[in-house]
Structures are given as C-alpha cells and as structure tokens.
Amino acid sequence: MFEQGHTRPWTERLPMPAADAMSQAQRAAAQALIDGPRKAVFGPFVPLLQSPVLMERIGSLGEYLRFDSQLNVRVRELVTCAVARHVGNQFEWVLHAPAAVKAGVSADAIEALRLGRRAAPLAEDEQLALDLALELLHHHGVSEPTYAAAEARFGKPAVVELSALVGYFAMVCWVMNVAHTPVKGAEGQPGLEAFPL
Incomplete structure (x- = not known):
C-alpha cells in the first residue's frame, strides 16, 4: 500500500490536536461531529478541525450526500x-x-x-x-x-x-x-x- 497522495516518505502533517490545546470553536465543532451520524472525529475531519467553521460546513454537506441523498x-x-x-x-x-x-x-x-x-x-x-x-x-x-x-x-x-x-x-x-x-x-x-x- 502506498502512502496518501503518492508521496514518500511521509509523516502526518495535521494530526488531531490535544484536547487541552483546542479552541472553544474546535471543541464545539468536534462535539457536533461526535453527536452526528459519524460518531467520531476521523479521516478528513482531523485536518479540517484546523478550520472549525469550514469543518462544520463540509461535514454538513458530506452528511447530506452520504446519508440523505436520493442516490442509491x-x-x-x-x-x-x-x-x-x-x-x-x-x-x-x-x-x-x-x-x-x-x-x-x-x-x-x-x-x-x-x-x-x-x-x-x-x-x-x-x-x-x-x-x-x-x-x-x-x-x-x-x-x-x-x-x-x-x-x-x-x-x-x-x-x-x-x-x-x-x-x-x-x-x-x-x-x-x-x-x-x-x-x-x-x-x-x-x-x-x-x-x-
């Protein structure tokens, strides 16, 4: 299996921030994701947490497309x-x-x-x-x-x-x-x- 995006070597650039290092906006955005159908902060939402408003908006779009779309x-x-x-x-x-x-x-x-x-x-x-x-x-x-x-x-x-x-x-x-x-x-x-x- 190759690394994400075809690059070698790599280390995670935008890991999950420590809970005590999160801003109030980051904590609120993370909690909203945890309370929704995803039940956790993972995948793209870890780096997106750097911009909590963007994360919430992208999360809402993805929630509709993944869980509520009319597509089979x-x-x-x-x-x-x-x-x-x-x-x-x-x-x-x-x-x-x-x-x-x-x-x-x-x-x-x-x-x-x-x-x-x-x-x-x-x-x-x-x-x-x-x-x-x-x-x-x-x-x-x-x-x-x-x-x-x-x-x-x-x-x-x-x-x-x-x-x-x-x-x-x-x-x-x-x-x-x-x-x-x-x-x-x-x-x-x-x-x-x-x-x-």
Missing part, C-alpha cells in the same frame, strides 16, 4: 471508490471499498477499480454513475451522451447530487492527501497501489 447507496459507494482511486486516497478507499461490496457492488468490479482497470460487472445504474464520475474526474465536465444517459436514468436532481458527490469526495481526499492523514484499521485489506509514472 450502491451508486454512492461505487462513485466514492472511483474518486478515491483517481486521487490516490487510501483512507477513503479502505473505508468505502468494503462498504460498496456490502451495499451490493460486485467485489470483482471494486477489485478491478482498485487495480486501475475498467470496473465490471456493474448494474446499469452503477455503470452510468461511474461513467459520469470518471468523465468528470478526467475531463472536468461530461459529454452530451453521458449527461443524457444519466439524466434519463436518474433525473436532474440526482445528476446534480452525483456531480456534487464527486466534488465532495475529491475535496476531502485532497485535504487528507495534503495532511498525510493516516489510514487506521486497514490490516488485511488491499489498499491502493500507485499508478506507474
């Missing part, structure tokens, strides 16, 4: 894995690859994605969502055929949510890549390998 959980988890693979983020990969399989995405498709290959087999909605996500990640936009297929299958509101999901996970992955946020509890799980340069 299979689609959400698959797209999250695609983003993690694209930006080389171990944390989100290790967290969401098993969640994708548990939600019903083919384990073979997730393994293919991990290896940088075309994910297959996929259900039709998974393939359409993955096509949109990968096109958005690679080209920063989507073609008319990709958009039309996604809109026909999901509807306009869900296409917007799908696009936002890609952006949200790219953002939190980049924050962790910059912070060198460590992956914990990944023993025995296949992580991402860096693509050859």
Whole structure:
C-alpha cells in the first residue's frame, strides 16, 4: 500500500490536536461531529478541525450526500471508490471499498477499480454513475451522451447530487492527501497501489 497522495516518505502533517490545546470553536465543532451520524472525529475531519467553521460546513454537506441523498447507496459507494482511486486516497478507499461490496457492488468490479482497470460487472445504474464520475474526474465536465444517459436514468436532481458527490469526495481526499492523514484499521485489506509514472 502506498502512502496518501503518492508521496514518500511521509509523516502526518495535521494530526488531531490535544484536547487541552483546542479552541472553544474546535471543541464545539468536534462535539457536533461526535453527536452526528459519524460518531467520531476521523479521516478528513482531523485536518479540517484546523478550520472549525469550514469543518462544520463540509461535514454538513458530506452528511447530506452520504446519508440523505436520493442516490442509491450502491451508486454512492461505487462513485466514492472511483474518486478515491483517481486521487490516490487510501483512507477513503479502505473505508468505502468494503462498504460498496456490502451495499451490493460486485467485489470483482471494486477489485478491478482498485487495480486501475475498467470496473465490471456493474448494474446499469452503477455503470452510468461511474461513467459520469470518471468523465468528470478526467475531463472536468461530461459529454452530451453521458449527461443524457444519466439524466434519463436518474433525473436532474440526482445528476446534480452525483456531480456534487464527486466534488465532495475529491475535496476531502485532497485535504487528507495534503495532511498525510493516516489510514487506521486497514490490516488485511488491499489498499491502493500507485499508478506507474
């Protein structure tokens, strides 16, 4: 498994501050996260705690996209894995690859994605969502055929949510890549390998 964001060697740049070193705003933001569906401060929220207002706002967006979005959980988890693979983020990969399989995405498709290959087999909605996500990640936009297929299958509101999901996970992955946020509890799980340069 390579380090977060493809860099070697690395040490965590923005670790969790000690409780007695936190500002009142940091303590309040951390407690809000603990009281919500995540139940803890972990992953991207550790470095984001350096900016508690930003952490709260990003946390609210992620909470909606992960827990309340109209997108099927299979689609959400698959797209999250695609983003993690694209930006080389171990944390989100290790967290969401098993969640994708548990939600019903083919384990073979997730393994293919991990290896940088075309994910297959996929259900039709998974393939359409993955096509949109990968096109958005690679080209920063989507073609008319990709958009039309996604809109026909999901509807306009869900296409917007799908696009936002890609952006949200790219953002939190980049924050962790910059912070060198460590992956914990990944023993025995296949992580991402860096693509050859």
